Amino acid sequence: MSAPENGVNAETVRKIARLSRLHVAEGRLVPLADELNGILGWIEQLNEVDVDGVEPMTSAVDVSAPLRADQITDGGKRDAVLANAPKSDSGFYVVPRSVE
């Protein structure tokens, strides 16, 4: 699969802004699409690289994940956990209603 030649349009920006939970004013969609296309166009030079049979590199550290023992070493710090909350009550975080 190769990157799309024409990149993103206003509708794509609207979609990725929603996935990213970023409010974008209607009038900013096209300018943002232009900006992103500029960057994506520059990135497309990666298509010149032969990556056939190459494994993707996900980390610069080449060892197995370390494992920890199953011990309770944390928790019991509700005050610290809630200390910076915009709103909390009775030990809960309080947030805008998440269901209708």
Add this chain to the structure above:
Amino acid sequence: MSDLTNLTLESALTGMASGDFSSEEITRAHIDACMEAADLNAFITTTFEQAMDMAKASDARRAKGEVGKLEGAPLGVKDLFCTEGVKTTAASQILGDFKPPYESTVSANMKADGMVMLGKLNLDEFAMGSSNETSSYGNVVNPWKNGEELVPGGSSGGSAAAVAADICLGATATDTGGSIRQPASFTGTVGIKPTYGRCSRWGIVAFASSLDQAGPIAKTVKDSAILLDSMAGYDPKDSTSLNVDNGDWVNSCGKSIKGLRIGIPKEYTVDGMPTEIQSLWDQGIEWMKDAGAEIVPVSLPHTKYALPAYYIVAPAEASSNLARYDGMRYGARVDGENLNDTYERTRAAGFGPEVQRRIMIGTYVLSAGYYDAYYLRAQKVRTRISEDFKNAWENCDALLTPTCPSAPFAIGRKLNDPITMYLNDIFTVTANLAGLPGISVPAALDQDGLPLGLQIIGKALDEDTVFAAAGALEKAANFTAKPKKWWV
């Protein structure tokens, strides 16, 4: 007493050890200097009162014979490191008045070693930037001036400016694509990004997890080794932390490099690079030869693809790492009509334009239908870049390159041109992608009297060789210039 701020960290530690002055005295001198240097906007938060308490406590410890590696030294901490009870912002509005109930492993190590923390240093928002202009707390001004005000580089611009201006003996920084080395180059300071995994990332606000690495910005190569020796070390709380001992870094700084094979990668010459930088590089090669090193031409054929690969990998990771800033558990919440509207308004108000741009790029390259074309391909290119280095190590022990393709530029000049801005990292980003140690050493002034740095890149975990080569470079360059204190 004001000359206490001109000291290197090494001499300050010696001075306190021999009783020439106390931590309280040198801390007071630095606090005064910080206050005079407010125009640099290097700090987001100062903690002078706590600093004086820490200094007194340090002096008391010293009186009892307890002396840590950084005992009593007034230092600055990039405001990307969470510091217990001290507001931590990542230079973003989204964190609001966030006061972490915890201390990052790196700053905790330094505090355990006797650090006196002067405050939290300014940076590009979430470390995304190369000029410190994306900070929501205002840009930092480079102490070096050329008629107009210049950027200090980024993202660790506050750290670099503070060290260059002698208002901190040294500072912590982080480097995801060049954020330690580029500002070091722009400010005539030394900055090292160690091997990925040397410094724990626990408690450092994440930008791009597979690339982020902490390191110091310092006045000399040896100072940077002293600082790194305190910062680095295995941390079981970070799964990517390497369980290896620190090297003998402080002593390596003075070691001979006779017989060391220094590779010169031909791909590190780019179009439009000022001739001064090319000639400085040539000069560096001569210096290394004079110090007994063997110069080896090498090829890193995928160098030009490092930056575009980086601009997929880093935003992809960032888009996910920054999802937690949603105004629900901490930080500033902007109420909307419903939950999603609250999320969207909170994040649109809390993140600046560059951060939003990168979140959207990252979201796009990970999204269905584009993952293979962008993200997966970039990770494969990353493998290619890493292989380039492995091949180079067959013939050489370390690389010498310019740190940046340009000298510090005027504030505002590149702000609206993302790609030009991104190109600042063209020589530094390869070390992040491959996880290798890299150091920038100030080498000369350009014709405008602005500092230029040279970079040494080493093999993974071979900071000893990096420090030795950097020490030799520093000695040969004999860079003693200081910015005029126009801000006083």
Add this chain to the structure above:
Amino acid sequence: MFTAERVADEKDWMKGETGDWELIIGLEVHAQVSSNAKLFSGAATEYGAEPNTQVSLVDAGMPGMLPVINEFCVEQAVRTGLGLNAQINLFSRFDRKNYFYVDLPQGYQISQFEHPIVGEGEIEIHPEDGDAVKVGIERLHLEQDAGKSVHDLSDDETYVDLNRSGVALMEIVSKPDMRSPEEASAYVDKLRGIVRALGTCDGDMEKGNLRADVNVSVRRPGGELGTRCEIKNVNSLRFIRQAINHEARRQIEIIEAGGTIDQETRLYDSVKNETRSMRSKEDAHDYRYFPDPDLLPLQLEQSFVDNIKATLPELPDARKARFVEEFGIPAYDAGVLTADKVTGDYYETTAKGRDGKIAANWVMGELFGALNKAGIDLADSPVSAENLGGLLDRIADNTISGKIAKTVFEKMFEGGGSADEIIEREGLKQVTDTGAIEAMVQEALDANPAQVEKAKQNPKLLGFFVGQVMKASGGKANPQAVNQILRAKLGL
């Protein structure tokens, strides 16, 4: 895309207006790993704690916090994989599943997408009303649970408790190999038995420690596959059957009315017994999975797997076969007695060195009956397996009769102690002294001369005298001895 080769038995077809329909069912079961601490943090997993008291800074998604894998959870995933006869992947990796929700503090769930720790496997299920069926396991992967949203503490806000955030789950994905609600619930029941036998999950569905997402579609028997709907978080076997029934019925009605099924996620409402669409998202999910850069790949040594294999307990199917073989009980009884580990252990202790059939009758009869009536779990049974075994010993050695044994059992259930203690205390020991029995027999014969004559003609009437003697002895006379003496005296 999957294929579904097996066609359901005709009895499992659903009748529609236009003909028969076959159900294609696959399940994703979430089983909470029975660990002390969470998958990526050291906070406790205990059920029912005060809100946000079992939350580490990692679980709360604080800036700069990093995950470290709990080794025990990895072991349990491997152990479960072995129990499912599945491929263990020595290389696996954690990925981030990105989406925003108030109980998802990091803005992503750490899961395993491309490289799960366990690959394909297979188990056999035994639906109550049909033959054994093989169900393929697609994969098992580790992932973290989300927190809990509470909507009833405020009218216009949601309260969030992160105690569950980060708790380790094993997601066990089946192939779409089930064809009826009964098969689906038998599958979950079987899985539950396996994880409980392995000790990797307590299988408590009421607490949500084992819950299922059910994928249902319908097709003409053996025909083209239909579009499936996923019913989320069904937490009892009965609800699984009801939800599938309802959902299949709904789909059939739509298709028969000329409509099409939208692939969507639905919720089962057990009160109204219906499924309904979860609030439709304006845009489709795009989880943007990618390898979690905070975690390195999990690379297991074969020896790690081998060590777990060596300590694997006997699984329900193997135990069932052994019970049939060793204790000579019917397969049905063995199935009931191996349904879970506690029952199997109880039975085995009771039956060991005794008559297995009698032991099975007592466990499944008296004991289960009494427990049921009292609403007590077997694990909390007031009669221990040792004591029940002791009771059976006293029957076997004729100390008490089977009838008296029931009395002893009742006393035992009320906390009366061991069989021997009760027999002793209550004086329930059988009278085997022939002299005493002979006297009682004579007494009975003397008191009923008319009956004596009848009995001599018709030995079936002997029971009358046995009854008289037993009554006189308070049930303690050994019935065999009574019979013997009676017959002798009557010259039979």
